[in-house]
Amino acid sequence: MIGSFFDKLKSGLTKTKDNFTDRISSVLTGALYIDEDLYEEIEEILITADIGVETSLEIIDRLKVKVREDRVKDPADLRQCLKAVIMDMLGSEKGSVIPESIPQVILVIGVNGVGKTTSIGKISAQLKGKGYKVLLAAADTFRAAAIDQLEVWSSRAGVDLVKHQEGSDPAAVVFDSIQAAKARKADVLICDTAGRLHNKKNLMDELGKINRVIDREFPEAARKTLLVLDSTTGQNAVEQARQFMEVCRIDGIVLTKLDGTAKGGIIISIKHQLGIPVNLIGVGEGIDDLQEFDPEAFTEALF
Numbered sequence: 001m002i003g004s005f006f007d008k009l010k011s012g013l014t015k016t017k018d019n020f021t022d023r024i025s026s027v028l029t030g031a032l033y034i035d036e037d038l039y040e041e042i043e044e045i046l047i048t049a050d051i052g053v054e055t056s057l058e059i060i061d062r063l064k065v066k067v068r069e070d071r072v073k074d075p076a077d078l079r080q081c082l083k084a085v086i087m088d089m090l091g092s093e094k095g096s097v098i099p100e101s102i103p104q105v106i107l108v109i110g111v112n113g114v115g116k117t118t119s120i121g122k123i124s125a126q127l128k129g130k131g132y133k134v135l136l137a138a139a140d141t142f143r144a145a146a147i148d149q150l151e152v153w154s155s156r157a158g159v160d161l162v163k164h165q166e167g168s169d170p171a172a173v174v175f176d177s178i179q180a181a182k183a184r185k186a187d188v189l190i191c192d193t194a195g196r197l198h199n200k201k202n203l204m205d206e207l208g209k210i211n212r213v214i215d216r217e218f219p220e221a222a223r224k225t226l227l228v229l230d231s232t233t234g235q236n237a238v239e240q241a242r243q244f245m246e247v248c249r250i251d252g253i254v255l256t257k258l259d260g261t262a263k264g265g266i267i268i269s270i271k272h273q274l275g276i277p278v279n280l281i282g283v284g285e286g287i288d289d290l291q292e293f294d295p296e297a298f299t300e301a302l303f
Contacts, residue, residue: 009283009291010301013258020049020265021303024079031075034067038075042082049265050234055272059085079303087299090271095252095279095293097126102187103221105178105214108254109207109244110228111195115256115282117146119228120190121153122290123254123280127188128159135186137177138163139170139210142194150192156287160184170194171209178217189221204247211248226279228254231266238266241274252279254290259283267298 010017027041039060046056062085063078072081106123110116117140124134136154140146144166154161162177174191181189193210196203214223227250229237237255244250253270258281267278278293 009297011259011283013283013298013301015259016049016265017302020045024082028075028078034072034075034078038078039064042078046265050269051265052235052238052269052273055089055269058272059089059268062089083299083303086268086302087296089268090295090299091277092295093277094295095277095281097123097280097292098130099127099132099188099222099224101222102132103181103218104188105218105221105223106188106190107193107207107210107223107225108190108228109193109195109225109248109250110254111240112143114195114228114230116140116195116228117149117153117192119254119256119280119282119290120150120192121157122282122287124153124159124188124190125157125287126290128157132187133185134159134188134190135177135181135184136161137173137189137191139173139177140192140194141166141168141170141173142196146192146194160186170206171213174210174213175217178214181218189218200243200247207248224251225249226252226254227276228256229270231255231258231282234266235269238269238273241270241276245274245276250276252277254280254282255293256282256290259289267293 023045024042031038043056043060046059047053063082066081066085108116108120124136127134136150136159138147138150138161141164147163147166151161162180164173177189225248227241227244229240253276255267255278270278280290281293282290
């Protein structure tokens with residue numbers, strides 16, 4: 001099982017690896033000395049892998065310190081040093097879908113098109129597979145397609161769904177979902193929400209209203225807010241996260257479409273710039289291709 005997990009992660013990171021690690025290996029192979037020119041070349045590769053300027057500069061600074069401390073002279077040995085720096089930057093905290101306590105309410109936020117509804121479907125399927133009773137709330141009432149899409153995923157995952165009509169009050173959907181979750185003794189209630197970032201005031205009001213309903217109707221439930229980001233958008237994903245952080249507290253990131261981009265370095269950027277843990281990463285289309293993020297496995301697969 002561990003083998004297949006790692007293989008899937010490795011193949012999902014192929015484009016990033018080609019753009020990042022292979023280019024670094026090529027630069028190190030051709031280098032005679034460890035000098036400023038070499039560091040600049042590495043920095044450029046880091047930036048093009050969408051690690052971002054700020055994070056790339058921090059990595060280079062830490063790399064220089066490590067090279068001095070370990071008295072590294074051979075450019076080929078820089079690869080291991082860089083790997084150690086990145087692993088240290090990502091920390092050791094593993095992501096998980098397992099609730100710390102039940103009942104739990106998971107609010108899922110994110111702009112349209114990032115794979116939010118698909119992620120909810122995959123998370124609910126994983127939780128159900130681990131023996132949890134899951135209920136979905138279709139509280140993204142802004143788009144009719146969001147409700148229909150969630151309905152398709154609820155039947156695929158084999159979990160119940162509470163929905164109202166398009167245009168309904170999202171907080172009313174959450175209210176009904178909480179009553180259903182209590183009546184059916186659900187372990188986890190996952191709420192889809194609208195992600196209209198261009199109108200932050202509306203989004204803030206909506207999420208505030210939803211949270212007040214949960215506070216009032218389900219105070220015993222643990223709560224988690226997951227932000228879904230599309231890794232193919234690179235640094236734009238970091239900017240989106242910053243904007244959502246202004247609107248609400250975010251407990252974890254779900255990073256989708258990692259297999260479709262050469263910009264997998266975005267994970268390092270998110271961790272360094274935002275300090276929010278990446279909980280889950282999407283490395284394929286399949287229902288089990290949303291994986292719990294393991295920093296060590298990620299770095300190993302990258303290198």
